[in-house]
Amino acid sequence: MTPTPGPGRTWIITPGHMRDRFPAAHSSGADVALVDLEDSVPVAAKPEARRSARVFFTHPPSRCALGVRISSPTTRDGILDLAALHGYPAKPQIVLVPKVESARDIDIVAGALDTPGYAPHLYALIETPRALEELPCIVRARRIAGVVFGTADYATAAGCSRTWEALVHARAALVTSAAAAGIPAIDSPFFDLDDLAGLRQEAQRAKALGFTGKSCVHPAHLSVIDEVFRPAxxxxxxxxxxxxxxxxxxxxxxxxxxxxxxxxxxxxxxxxxxxxxxxxxxxx
Missing domain, CATH: 1.10.10 (Arc Repressor Mutant, subunit A)
Incomplete structure (x- = not known):
């Protein structure tokens, strides 16, 4: 059984087809580094991302949990991602499952990846209104380890803005369900890369709401997130x-x-x- 990594305060995600960025992710100081096979990878580059991503786990850093965001397991790309993971010489500790809308999605990934010697920690990416309605069931999936909020897809699906006020209900519902199930909740990235003051404010609000950490897409955001979520x-x-x-x-x-x-x-x-x-x- 894979040792349980702490949920971590800081998560960073790196596109799987950009192999030159892997060393920076490993040395970024994040608690969790994910290689992405989903949204940040163009359709034409997905086969290359699957091949390149195996290198991400070959020489793991000692102080960082490594994981992968696959495509939805109910899609062709998700099935190909799961098949590719079986061939990796070193396995991810964490698998982030996107577009989760039922506990079945977590069960599918667990069924595809679990072996007697390997059972990754499965995190559900909550990013649709339907997922929000199904949260009480999703967070009680047998193999779920935590939840992550995805503001961009959620706002698009709900037809709302990505402001804090527009998404505070969804965030509060996510934290409440996660707390009831005793699992951690990680907040979405802040997408304005140069607005560190805005990042700090959003991170402080997320922490006050009950999130245990926050993800990001740029290393420049890590120090702010860590400072906010690290207890003084x-x-x-x-x-x-x-x-x-x-x-x-x-x-x-x-x-x-x-x-x-x-x-x-x-x-x-x-x-x-x-x-x-x-x-x-x-x-x-």
């Missing part, structure tokens, strides 16, 4: 103080730094400390 030392110290106070009080409601702290806040503090101490995390 003050947050970690506060969490430790809350947990210690709760342990001394035997689970009773306590006062910490002038604030009343009850079981929900203690659980949140414990979760934060557990995430930071998780051995599967790509970065500390």
């Amino acid at each position: 030392q003050e947050e970690i110290a506060a969490a430790r103080a809350i947990v210690a106070a709760a342990e001394r009080a035997g689970g009773s409601i306590v006062r910490v730094d002038g604030r009343m702290v009850g079981p929900p806040m203690v659980t949140a503090a414990q979760d934060l400390l557990a995430r930071e101490a998780a051995p599967g995390k790509a970065r500390a």
